[in-house]
Amino acid sequence: xxxxxxxxxxxxxxxxxxxxxxxxxxxxxxxxxxxxxxxxxxxxxxxxxxxxxxxxxxxxxxxxxxxxxxxxxxxxxxxxxxxxxxxxxxxxxxxxxxxxxxxxxxxxxx
Numbered sequence: 001x002x003x004x005x006x007x008x009x010x011x012x013x014x015x016x017x018x019x020x021x022x023x024x025x026x027x028x029x030x031x032x033x034x035x036x037x038x039x040x041x042x043x044x045x046x047x048x049x050x051x052x053x054x055x056x057x058x059x060x061x062x063x064x065x066x067x068x069x070x071x072x073x074x075x076x077x078x079x080x081x082x083x084x085x086x087x088x089x090x091x092x093x094x095x096x097x098x099x100x101x102x103x104x105x106x107x108x109x110x
Contacts, residue, residue, distance in 0.1 A: 014046035016075045023079035024064045035059040058095030 021031045021042075028046065032039035037056060044050045052072065061067050069091050070077045 012051055012073055013075055014048055017042065017052060017072050018046055020067055020071045020079045021060075021064070024067055026064065031060060031064065034063040054091075054098060055095055058091045061091045 018028060021028060024031075026034070028042040029039040032042050035056065037059075041050070041056070045052050057069055057072060060072075061069055066080045066082070068078055068081045071079045
C-alpha cells in the first residue's frame with residue numbers, strides 16, 4: 001500500500017521554463033514576444049514569484065511546437081521534443097476547452 005504522506009507535491013521551478021525556452025533557441029524576452037505577453041511574467045516565474053498558467057503554457061507550445069511542456073512543469077525528460085506529437089496537442093486542446101467553458105459560463109451569466 002502506498003503511503004500518501006511519502007509523496008510531496010513538487011513546486012514548479014521557473015528555471016525549467018528558461019532551460020526549455022533556451023533549448024528552442026529563444027530567450028524569455030523573445031518567447032514572450034511570440035505569444036504577446038509581458039516578459040516580466042516569465043521573469044517573475046523564473047524568480048519563483050508566480051506559476052505559469054495553462055493558457056500561457058498552451059500558447060508557448062503552439063508558438064514553439066518542440067517545447068516540452070513536461071520539462072517546463074517537472075524538469076524531467078527532454079527540453080525539446082523531436083515531434084509535435086501528443087504532448088503539445090493535449091496542452092492546446094486543454095487551452096481550447098478552457099476557453100470554451102469560460103465562454104459558456106460568461107454567456108450563462110448574462
